[in-house]
Amino acid sequence: MIKNQRTGSPIIPRNKADPTQSGKHVRKMYRDIENRYHGLKKALRQLFDLSFSGRERNQNSLYSYILAKNAQNEPDSLIRVNAGVYSYDLAERPDEYARFLERLQSILDEYLLDGGSENLWAFSHIAAEYDRGTLNAYTNLSLQSEVYASQTTLTYLMSQPAYQNQIAAAFISTFSDWRGISDAARADLSNIIGTSIARGVNPRETARIVSQRLDVSMSNAKRIAQTEQVGALRRANWNETTWASERLGLRTGLLWLSALKPTTRSWHAARHGKVFTVEEVEAFYADGGNRFNCYCATQPVLLNDDGTIYNKGIIDKLEHEKNGWKSSGRGENEN
Numbered sequence: 001m002i003k004n005q006r007t008g009s010p011i012i013p014r015n016k017a018d019p020t021q022s023g024k025h026v027r028k029m030y031r032d033i034e035n036r037y038h039g040l041k042k043a044l045r046q047l048f049d050l051s052f053s054g055r056e057r058n059q060n061s062l063y064s065y066i067l068a069k070n071a072q073n074e075p076d077s078l079i080r081v082n083a084g085v086y087s088y089d090l091a092e093r094p095d096e097y098a099r100f101l102e103r104l105q106s107i108l109d110e111y112l113l114d115g116g117s118e119n120l121w122a123f124s125h126i127a128a129e130y131d132r133g134t135l136n137a138y139t140n141l142s143l144q145s146e147v148y149a150s151q152t153t154l155t156y157l158m159s160q161p162a163y164q165n166q167i168a169a170a171f172i173s174t175f176s177d178w179r180g181i182s183d184a185a186r187a188d189l190s191n192i193i194g195t196s197i198a199r200g201v202n203p204r205e206t207a208r209i210v211s212q213r214l215d216v217s218m219s220n221a222k223r224i225a226q227t228e229q230v231g232a233l234r235r236a237n238w239n240e241t242t243w244a245s246e247r248l249g250l251r252t253g254l255l256w257l258s259a260l261k262p263t264t265r266s267w268h269a270a271r272h273g274k275v276f277t278v279e280e281v282e283a284f285y286a287d288g289g290n291r292f293n294c295y296c297a298t299q300p301v302l303l304n305d306d307g308t309i310y311n312k313g314i315i316d317k318l319e320h321e322k323n324g325w326k327s328s329g330r331g332e333n334e335n
């Protein structure tokens with residue numbers, strides 16, 4: 001009996017639209033990303049000014065198209081250009097062109113992979129969310145269980161090798177995501193520039209298209225960053241939910257809180273107010289697209305022996321919120 005003695009209810013965040021309370025932290029990382037792309041664009045403009053020498057051609061321009069690849073599962077972009085108006089020196093100097101491409105890649109890496117695999121600039125954002133997730137799990141479980149509160153400290157949790165390993169694992173996947181973003185940008189820009197040179201597109205127009213393509217890359221990077229951050233926060237909650245149960249023999253689960261936004265996917269909203277096991281939640285997020293643009297929280301909760309949540313009142317209230325979202329005509333949205 002002592003084991004399951006409860007002192008309080010799980011925390012339901014006040015801001016319903018942001019149950020993980022990540023908004024502020026995500027925006028902070030977005031600003032970091034924006035500054036990086038800003039610096040990147042400036043550095044590339046300088047490279048172009050140095051490299052795009054040549055001569056104007058005195059002939060009427062021809063319309064042409066450049067096909068640009070977007071993120072996976074998104075349609076490609078067809079960009080209309082004025083061709084046949086410029087002869088690039090690079091077109092006749094393959095060695096110089098090869099050096100130009102190397103320089104392009106190193107500039108991209110300099111800004112997007114700053115710090116490298118050991119100390120990537122993005123790691124601090126991810127570690128902060130992992131810590132916040134751990135703090136959230138700790139606070140929640142402490143409120144719900146006296147046994148947990150009396151036998152757990154935050155310092156203890158954070159000094160555990162399992163905790164360190166999880167952060168290291170999060171860093172590896174974060175680095176690999178950013179490696180992917182930089183590689184995709186390199187492939188996209190090399191293709192744009194190569195085609196522009198071959199078709200004789202004006203260097204100013206080439207630079208303008210490159211800038212637009214970097215905006216596409218940036219919005220993809222932001223989407224991935226939000227996924228990484230909230231992913232780290234959720235992972236920390238899941239881990240402590242599992243570890244608390246192993247360490248103290250408590251029966252724990254995860255209470256699903258959907259943001260219930262107009263854009264929330266119906267199958268995410270449908271989980272609002274339901275309790276799941278860590279394995280069930282992991283399986284949900286392992287399914288490709290569910291991780292992206294997801295604002296759902298999975299809150300650690302203490303359960304009765306039959307797997308139900310102690311404070312039934314909370315479930316009723318959440319159920320009510322979900323029905324309100326449904327009856328406002330939402331839930332038809334697939335995105």
Ligand SMILES: [Zn+2]
Nearest residue numbers: 268294295296
């Ligand atoms: Zn979601």
